[in-house]
Amino acid sequence: MSPGITALTQELDNNMLIAFIGGGNMATALISGLSKKVEQGLTIRVAEPSEEARARLQSSFDVFVSSSAASVAQGADVIVLAVKPQVLPAVLSELSGTIEPGQLVLSIAAGATIAAISQQLGPRQVIIRSMPNTPALVGEGISVLCAGEHCRPHHRDQAERILHAAGEVLWVDDETLMDAVTAVSGSGPAYFFLLTEALAEAGVRLGLKEDVAHKLAECTCIGAGAMLKQSTSGQSTTVGAAELRQRVTSPGGTTQAALNAFADGKFKELVYAAAAAAERRGNELSLAAAARGPGK
């Protein structure tokens, strides 16, 4: 193949028409990330019922907006389902019969299984389910993806290209693990907010002024996160959370005294119980959605 033909093929491969169904928080985070990357060959359409949201999207980004999901999905390479789970059955019934089986349907709707989506769109539809998390809103998210049986490598590439716009991307092969993913990264940001809140309250009980205690707890959370980020993004010297904790814990010192109190209170068991509760709830919500069936 001549260099000219290779370049042309790459250019064609880079072209991607993405149809977002739902133009809320998560879609906006992804569109914003994709826009900042100034990628060549991306065309973005958004279906969104709210006129105000459509105007906001159009004034902020180079996107085509419409109130009709079916019209934005027509001819798209990837259809991103970015509506709330309870709205999803109605959206899927609007899309069924309009979209082709080979178009990639990338769902970010929490709890919506590949089987439930394919039940409405047909058994041959190419589907990828993903679970992003809230830090995607600031470009620091992590999304876990699971591919349906008809996915080919280029579909995986397309999904990664979209979700990379909001942070990191990982894959799982077993879809049943998505509830565990939800329990760790999906619900996880709230656990860190809770710890920050609890630490601020502890500071107040120890005599600090409320604003001082909150500032200390918040900056400490941000600083610890930044250290973890820097240490885990190194090429060869990756250091995890446990190693960082050990490095800031002198034997017999103040941090050691606090960590002993955490251990006495069975902190790790408590975190496990919390994550397990989130996993169970995720599973219950998926089952309840499946039991309601399409369009109910």
Ligand SMILES: NC(=O)c1ccc[n+]([C@@H]2O[C@H](COP(=O)([O-])OP(=O)(O)OC[C@H]3O[C@@H](n4cnc5c(N)ncnc54)[C@H](OP(=O)(O)O)[C@@H]3O)[C@@H](O)[C@H]2O)c1
């Ligand atoms: N936010 C997160 O951190 C997060 C994390 C993981 C997964 N998710 C998943 O991401 C999905 C979107 O969440 P979000 O936080 O972005 O929700 P959101 O801000 O409520 O966005 C959903 C958007 O979809 C629009 N919509 C409703 N019906 C529609 C229809 N028939 N056709 C097209 N658009 C329609 C809504 O418009 P109206 O407001 O006018 O109804 C709203 O703008 C959810 O399924 C959620 O489970 C979110």
